[in-house]
Amino acid sequence: MAIPPDIKDSIAKIKPLSQSAVRLMSVMADPDHTVGQIAAIVESDPILTGNVLRVVNSPAFGLRAKISTVSRAVSYTGGNMVVGLALHLCASGIFNHPLEGYESQRGALWRHCLLTAIASREIARFSSGKTDPEVAYTGGLLHDVGKAIMSGSLGNSAREIVAAADAEKTTDFVAGELAAVGTDHTEVGQAIAKHWSLPDPLLEVIRYHHAPSKAHEKYRPLVYAVHLGDFIAMMGGTGTGADTLLYNLDHDYKKFINVSAGELEKVILDSGQEYQQVVESMFGSEEEQQ
Amino acid sequence: MGATRTPGQELRTLALGSCVALIMLDPKTRCIAMVHVVLPESSIDPARSLKKPGHFADTAVPALLEEMKKLGSEGTGKGMIVKLMGGANVMDPNNTFNIGKRNALALKKALWKYGMGPRAEDLGGRISRSVSVDVDSGKVKITSPGRDGWEL
Numbered sequence: 001m002a003i004p005p006d007i008k009d010s011i012a013k014i015k016p017l018s019q020s021a022v023r024l025m026s027v028m029a030d031p032d033h034t035v036g037q038i039a040a041i042v043e044s045d046p047i048l049t050g051n052v053l054r055v056v057n058s059p060a061f062g063l064r065a066k067i068s069t070v071s072r073a074v075s076y077t078g079g080n081m082v083v084g085l086a087l088h089l090c091a092s093g094i095f096n097h098p099l100e101g102y103e104s105q106r107g108a109l110w111r112h113c114l115l116t117a118i119a120s121r122e123i124a125r126f127s128s129g130k131t132d133p134e135v136a137y138t139g140g141l142l143h144d145v146g147k148a149i150m151s152g153s154l155g156n157s158a159r160e161i162v163a164a165a166d167a168e169k170t171t172d173f174v175a176g177e178l179a180a181v182g183t184d185h186t187e188v189g190q191a192i193a194k195h196w197s198l199p200d201p202l203l204e205v206i207r208y209h210h211a212p213s214k215a216h217e218k219y220r221p222l223v224y225a226v227h228l229g230d231f232i233a234m235m236g237g238t239g240t241g242a243d244t245l246l247y248n249l250d251h252d253y254k255k256f257i258n259v260s261a262g263e264l265e266k267v268i269l270d271s272g273q274e275y276q277q278v279v280e281s282m283f284g285s286e287e288e289q290q
Numbered sequence: 291m292g293a294t295r296t297p298g299q300e301l302r303t304l305a306l307g308s309c310v311a312l313i314m315l316d317p318k319t320r321c322i323a324m325v326h327v328v329l330p331e332s333s334i335d336p337a338r339s340l341k342k343p344g345h346f347a348d349t350a351v352p353a354l355l356e357e358m359k360k361l362g363s364e365g366t367g368k369g370m371i372v373k374l375m376g377g378a379n380v381m382d383p384n385n386t387f388n389i390g391k392r393n394a395l396a397l398k399k400a401l402w403k404y405g406m407g408p409r410a411e412d413l414g415g416r417i418s419r420s421v422s423v424d425v426d427s428g429k430v431k432i433t434s435p436g437r438d439g440w441e442l
């Protein structure tokens with residue numbers, strides 16, 4: 001399948017990522033990266049610096065003393081959160097794109113990607129060292145970027161895809177997108193990632209997070225980690241609307257991720273708590289869900 | 291977790307996913323109560339279950355009865371109308387990701403201890419439900435993106 005020309009045009013018009021976001025992602029992809037390297041990138045970007053300091057000093061972090069240096073701030077927030085902030089700053093047009101096509105709201109894509117990122121990182125710890133948790137986090141943040149563009153092309157198809165899925169006439173939402181639009185959010189996402197010159201492991205995550213067995217062997221454990229992280233986010237009710245849970249869990253995940261039911265439950269609790277903290281520190285306190 | 295008997299008020303919970311909403315209605319006091327259960331067993335994290343008993347099926351049931359007792363219900367579970375919804379399920383032959391199903395089962399077990407059982411339920415499927423219930427009608431309304439709403 002090829003991406004229809006109007007979608008190609010929309011992708012070509014997407015703003016490039018900031019230099020600091022790109023550099024942060026490549027530093028984080030190196031398992032031996034240091035806090036100092038991350039702090040240096042943050043310091044070179046005044047807007048990012050301001051955001052990192054705002055977040056670390058927010059009530060959700062609960063630190064008593066005010067933090068005023070970037071290196072101390074980064075040692076508290078961790079590199080993951082810095083990457084998340086950098087991406088949110090430079091690609092907020094994508095992450096906060098309204099998702100009418102999925103019958104969802106502005107901001108839903110960012111929230112879903114954030115929880116997927118945290119859960120994917122935690123799940124990657126059960127890969128027996130075959131995938132780096134930090135890369136899984138970045139992969140989770142980006143896995144559904146394609147939805148920002150797909151949303152506009154879906155029109156009213158989501159309703160039909162959901163009805164077909166509920167009647168067990170279609171297996172998953174990706175197939176529905178493909179039939180309705182001629183492409184799906186993983187192919188569009190991969191094209192956006194190429195437009196942004198993202199590295200191969202991230203391209204594979206975006207392209208195959210709903211079909212992890214098709215990913216290049218080298219990146220398969222990583223793609224499986226994000227595949228599971230995505231399910232954890234949807235199971236937590238943090239999806240992107242009509243497509244939530246209408247995907248197939250690849251039962252072969254056991255070959256790559258050895259997680260027990262009890263361990264998964266812990267991952268769900270811990271990811272949910274961290275997600276809440278990050279959302280509150282970025283956007284202020286939210287009405288607590290019952 | 292919440293309970294109310296104030297006319298005009300409603301309780302709601304957003305996007306349940308594999309979580310299960312347990313609703314109790316007391317016909318005597320016209321009190322309604324709802325809790326959003328995330329996981330089946332509190333033994334996975336006893337410390338958290340003390341702070342948030344509603345998170346776990348086994349501790350959610352007594353905690354919800356306690357909330358209703360504060361509003362004049364007997365608190366024993368006797369005569370309660372119980373409804374369950376949510377628990378979207380992920381098919382997993384490894385028995386790991388099917389948490390929705392395990393949540394629903396654990397809640398039924400916990401209810402059974404008080405001699406209670408659901409009068410109505412809308413569980414499972416690959417559906418993330420949002421749920422609301424109001425004091426005046428006691429009706430449960432369910433919505434899910436991409437679908438028309440329904441009642442229970």
Ligand SMILES: [Fe+2]
Pocket residue numbers: 143144185209210
């Ligand atoms: Fe996806």
Ligand SMILES: [Fe+2]
Pocket residue numbers: 112116143144230
């Ligand atoms: Fe997703």
